[in-house]
Amino acid sequence: MRKRRRCMETESILQSSAYTTTSTDTATPSNELDDDAFMTLFIAQLENQDPLNPMDNTDMLAQLAQFTTVEQLSSMNENIASMLDQSNAQVINSAVSYIGLDVVAEGDQVSVGDDGVSPLYYTLSDDATEAMAYIYDEDGSLVDTVALTDLTEGEHTFQWNGLNSDDEQVAKGNYSVGIIALDDQGDFISVSTLCQGTVVGMSAQNGTTVFELSDGRTVNMMSVTDVYTNSAS
Incomplete structure (x- = not known):
């Protein structure tokens, strides 16, 4: 019993x-x-x-x-969670400090507004013999094609005039620019592009911090290459 x-x-x-x-x-x-x-x-x-x-x-x-191993793993998880919380807080504080500033970041969009068209910076990995810029509206329709004249290796600025292929002023909004460059052998040259705008907000998307620009465009915080004081402020 x-x-x-x-x-x-x-x-x-x-x-x-x-x-x-x-x-x-x-x-x-x-x-x-x-x-x-x-x-x-x-x-x-x-x-x-x-x-x-x-x-x-x-x-x-x-x-x-x-039991001891489980305890150690549990403590480790708590420490990692605490570190992630602190890291996220630091990222948010850092991102907020960008609001009101002009940033240059990876991107292929330009904005057409009352002040004209925002610039697009492109970098050629090698000298080109010809290069074309293709401008598309938000629906993906081709609105203009521009032959580029800055064809040497390095960084250049593309300033679109905001006119379509019929020399008519396009509507305000954001437009995508695709640049194709060829060398003297007719082979494609690698081209990277950067856009510029004023940060007015931020949000989290797919685990990354994204800056919202004043014209509605968005850029990834981690892709920012340059920061300037807003000339309008």
């Missing part, structure tokens, strides 16, 4: 560890043991072991080592 009572006590501990009671006394299943539940179960296991066949020291040490 004593052995059966001890087995019932151990079973009771297991059941209390596997369920938590809500304020309405409704049992809710739980898949995890906290520190207190583990130690209670471990002590009960020691107290109710068969005196003629006690737990092997190796098994006992293995259980304790496993």
